[in-house]
Amino acid sequence: MNPSAGRAFHPLRTMPIGSSASSMSKVNGRVSSGDLSRRPATCDAELLRLATTDGGGIDPELPDRPHVWSVPQLDAKTRALVRLGALVATRTRTPTYARHVADARAAGATDDEVLGVLGAVASVVGLAHLVAATVGVARGLGYDIDAAFERSSDDCVLGSV
Amino acid sequence: LRFVDERHEELLRRLALNDESTVESLLRLPVSDPADSGLDPRTRALVRLAGLVALQSSDASIGWGVTAAYAAGATDEEIVGVLVSVGPVVGLARVNAAAFALAAAMDCDLDLPGDA
Numbered sequence: 001m002n003p004s005a006g007r008a009f010h011p012l013r014t015m016p017i018g019s020s021a022s023s024m025s026k027v028n029g030r031v032s033s034g035d036l037s038r039r040p041a042t043c044d045a046e047l048l049r050l051a052t053t054d055g056g057g058i059d060p061e062l063p064d065r066p067h068v069w070s071v072p073q074l075d076a077k078t079r080a081l082v083r084l085g086a087l088v089a090t091r092t093r094t095p096t097y098a099r100h101v102a103d104a105r106a107a108g109a110t111d112d113e114v115l116g117v118l119g120a121v122a123s124v125v126g127l128a129h130l131v132a133a134t135v136g137v138a139r140g141l142g143y144d145i146d147a148a149f150e151r152s153s154d155d156c157v158l159g160s161v
Numbered sequence: 162l163r164f165v166d167e168r169h170e171e172l173l174r175r176l177a178l179n180d181e182s183t184v185e186s187l188l189r190l191p192v193s194d195p196a197d198s199g200l201d202p203r204t205r206a207l208v209r210l211a212g213l214v215a216l217q218s219s220d221a222s223i224g225w226g227v228t229a230a231y232a233a234g235a236t237d238e239e240i241v242g243v244l245v246s247v248g249p250v251v252g253l254a255r256v257n258a259a260a261f262a263l264a265a266a267m268d269c270d271l272d273l274p275g276d277a
Contacts, residue, residue, distance in 0.1 A: 073245065074242040078242075081209040082243050083249075084249055085211040087215075087217075090215050116198050120204075120205040124209055125212055
């Protein structure tokens, strides 16, 4: 398997979009991509993309396929805020928040509402998750929290609740 | 059974049932809705339910979240919509686990084999 550079890769579909199973060998009835130790350079790029964005190729929307029943949907803004609340609860890595905060703002959420998510889940997730999430959400809002930490180090008693 | 002090037993019972006032006094965090939360009460309740689903909370906690969402004016469509919306973030296992608890809280009989 040697996907051409720039070809979209969808982790959920297990193979690069555009490639066909015929390009892979079949071993014991299973499709094999060959020697796993010879990792294509695109894997490194893909890992970086998955680690630094929100899963990169993973479509945050439901798969676009016809349903025989209608799937309940929230309006775009509520959906983005609800997802943000779930993210806080999963204690995801800081960079992941950026995209979801951007999604919420693009859907019309105000900064007040984005911060309101932290308040809404505070009692449910507890202080540790809340503090961890705050840095990610602040950066997602474009707030330079590192500078704020430096400014406040002199006159703020950290740890007091 | 080992004898457990009545007070301890009562506290455990209240926590297991997700008793709001007990949780509030222990966490020292407001569980009920403050006026200046930044979100309207309905959205706030839905966001909190998303947090409960993501944490794979107990049936009692999810039941509490669903009841609060109904009280804040959320519809069945919106409550199930929370489950659908957080799917890509929390994964299938948590969505599946929460589906049972949500159904129970919504007084909805899934009529599954082996399910009492």
